[in-house]
Amino acid sequence: MLSCGRSAPGTEALTRLGRHLAALPLPPAAGKLLLYGLLFRCLDPLLTIACGLAYRCDARCGCCSRCCATI
Numbered sequence: 054m055l056s057c058g059r060s061a062p063g064t065e066a067l068t069r070l071g072r073h074l075a076a077l078p079l080p081p082a083a084g085k086l087l088l089y090g091l092l093f094r095c096l097d098p099l100l101t102i103a104c105g106l107a108y109r110c111d112a113r114c115g116c117c118s119r120c121c122a123t124i
Contacts, residue, residue, distance in 0.1 A: 083107045 067075065070088070077084040083103040090099030 079103065079107050 070085070073088060074081050074084045077087070079087070083106040086099050086103050086106070087096070090096040090103075
């Protein structure tokens with residue numbers, strides 16, 4: 054594992070933000086977006102964006118161009 058020169062190997066620890074992100078059942082980018090949405094008091098629009106980032110269409114259903122473009 055790579056380490057940033059400030060810590061010895063094996064002594065890495067999560068930051069406070071990392072602990073909060075690890076507790077969320079979301080990809081880290083979507084979780085970070087939601088936490089910053091709470092911080093800046095604009096959660097509603099960012100919640101919609103985070104849902105879009107976390108959603109993955111497993112079926113080729115024709116509902117979006119992303120899943121049909123890989124056929």
